Amino acid sequence: MLTLGCETRRDPAAYRWDGMRRGDTRSQPKIVFQCTLTGWGEFEKGSRRWRVGEGEAFLTVLPSRHVYYLPQESDGWTFFWFNTGHPYVVERLSVVCERHGPVLPVSLDSRLVARSLELFEKTCGQLFDDGFAEEEALLGWMVELERHALDTAHPKSRRESMIESLRAYTLENLHRSFGIEELAARHGLSRSHYSHYFQRATGLAPAACVLDIRLTEVRRRLRESSRPLKEIAAETGFADANHLCKAFRRLYQISPGAYRKLAGA
Template identity: 30%
Template sequence: MPFDLQSKNYQSYGFLFKGQHQEDIVGLYSMGWEEVKTHTYNWHGMERDEIGKCVFQYTLSGKGAIEINGQYHTLEAGDAFLVQIPSNHRYFLPQSSDAWEFIHITLYGNEARKTYQYLQETKGHIIQVSPDSDLIKLWFTIFEEVSSKKISDSFQASTFGYAFIMELYRYAQNIASSPEKWPEAVTKAIIFMQNNFSKQIGLDDIVDASGLSKYHFTRLFHKVTTLTPIQYLTKIRIDKAIELLRLTNKSIEDVAMEVGYSNGNYFSKVFLKRIGMSPGMFRESKNKIPVDYLVID
């Protein structure tokens, strides 16, 4: 079930699983989606009980701050930080900010620590991550599994933790060619679309999520992504439809409803225009294409 950014149903989860493999490779310690509005929010890396933990925190909206070895960094939409516990850092809601919305994941284990140390030494503690990156999409996938109580043992937790570490490492390897930090309005709009594509949302809803006027938002969005907001929403919906057509036996009508279209006929027209074949033809062709997922531009 996609998450609704407008419902503000924030949650945090902690994990306590047995299994030496987590310490040897990667273990999942905690993760959450939060918004803080009080200036008592203040975490110091030398005053916590946890040992050997690695924190990734990504700003969705608002503004936070972190001090690392005496250097101050402002954290806005699209900024992520990487720190280890214990270390000389402190992240907090600064007096200049009324709110800070972010997602976070804390990992541990030998591979997690080695990867974090490498990234901090080569890329630094602060990185810019676009909201439609595979890294952020993976975070939401893991969070959905956690929220749906589908992670029930240490092996599943370790699998997701390792996947996140590898995606983080890959993102860092490509960071030189990554786009500049996206404006907060675009970040908020894209995450809204990613988590509400199954609903009957339109341009006005996307504009509302961005916090800008329709004129300024549509111009900014196209400048940053080269797509209109509706074209971007369509891409998200068709990507999900392809997954459902390949991996499930749901009817065309059910697939249409699940990806936000009111009926199968209209969905089929949109699918045909984008993919070049009808949903039915695409489903029949899946036995001829030996892949689980199809990547489209």
Template identity: 25%
Template sequence: MPDIQHGAVAFRFKEEPLNQLAQLWSVGWEEQTSSIYSWSGTERKDLGKVIFQVTLSGFGEIDIDGKVHRIQPGHAFIVKSPSQYRYYLPEASEKWEFMYVTIYGKEADRCFEHIQSNTNQVIRFHPESVPVKLVKQIYDEANSKNITSAYKGSSLAYQFIMELYEYVSALDKEMDEWPESIVSAVLFARQSYQNPIGPDEMADASGLSRYHFTRIFKKNTGMTPIQYLTRIRISKAIELLEHTKYTTEEIASLVGYTNANYLNKVCRKVTGKSPGELRRKKSGWQWDRPELLDR
């Protein structure tokens, strides 16, 4: 698989009114392979913080008040320090790859208390869910050095809190449960679309053979792996065209295409418009023909 750039970004803003409401503390993307990895909720120094951590591949475990939960791909835990929890890489796991965001403030506390009272602190998140996508967005914004003020940080923290409320409120409704293998592949594609990946790498992430993976993926998502990956890439390209000043060549590189010519070819086939036309018209393209995404 292609190399992935892991890392972490910490935020330290001085605007107290915003920090008291809702604020970012840190965001990160890590892969742990050593059993010495362990965090205790009674020993941490970053007190008063709410941690949301979602597994992308491998698995870890968390002990909350004496009950051990396995955190597999697509599962996340939500905890607050100080409290009785410990999360770690168990001996049975070769690796634990995850993304996390740490927030604080009155609204973060209120959201955590709501989740703790109304559902479990370990929740399965659909890979298409907004909270999972938003953690990746915050990470990308931080890495691009776009979160430079307390106002932007507070806005993202508050948005994340509201998305958590909405997702948790719908947990009691019927939701399609994708197999763990498909969740792993989708999370891999969503985090790595900017790299030169394709169906083979997605199959590797799922742990299934290419043939079996393709069949199961289509059954669950309604699309082939390449159609799904193309949707991710073109959606991101349209977002960048509409909201940034990056050149088409730069956008092609950012979404995993070799050059602007190839991005232009795929855009025209999928949307009927060139990148330049999409940028001018800000179409807000909606996907309704997956057969066009075979690129």
């Protein structure tokens, strides 16, 4: 499920990995995460080259066209690494690579490094009760890495401020439908500029965020009342009950009626 190690490399001639020559990974793709403790190495993909020093890590998929190595100019590179072929982890973290690139800043006092060291120690010491506990720890580490990448790309204070502003406006106008143009006008921007600005800051499309806010309110009303869906739709900005049902099922893969029954309303 997970292989790992902690190494110090000092000989450039003895340390170079090609992402297309890593054994039989085509039939079972893998994810490699490597975090620098001291020194530095380099990671190349396409025409770009990154220096991966202390406080940085790289995340990459095997197989893919990349190389990482100890360059002649480096005095050494000390790092720890994880390698896993867990299909769900590979799928999720491949998205992180695509969205955020291969190299991430990772402070050695960050939650991600703390979670990584915990996973490292438990795996090396065989301290898991069973395979389920081991998989739970791996999935927890994966989520922490996803959170770290998101927080790095979209600083939390800015992201939360923009989402909270949008949430407040949506709740104030929950009973009516409004478009992205209206949101953009509040900021003095065009529709496209606002959409790009919001997505860069939050990682979310504004329309999807508005829909999520509306449906969160729908769920609350379904749990707390037995009122007809037609009334709830009118209160939350949907054209009618049918429009609400389609949006609800598309996002949650369950109908509003079935959700209400599960919630015990």
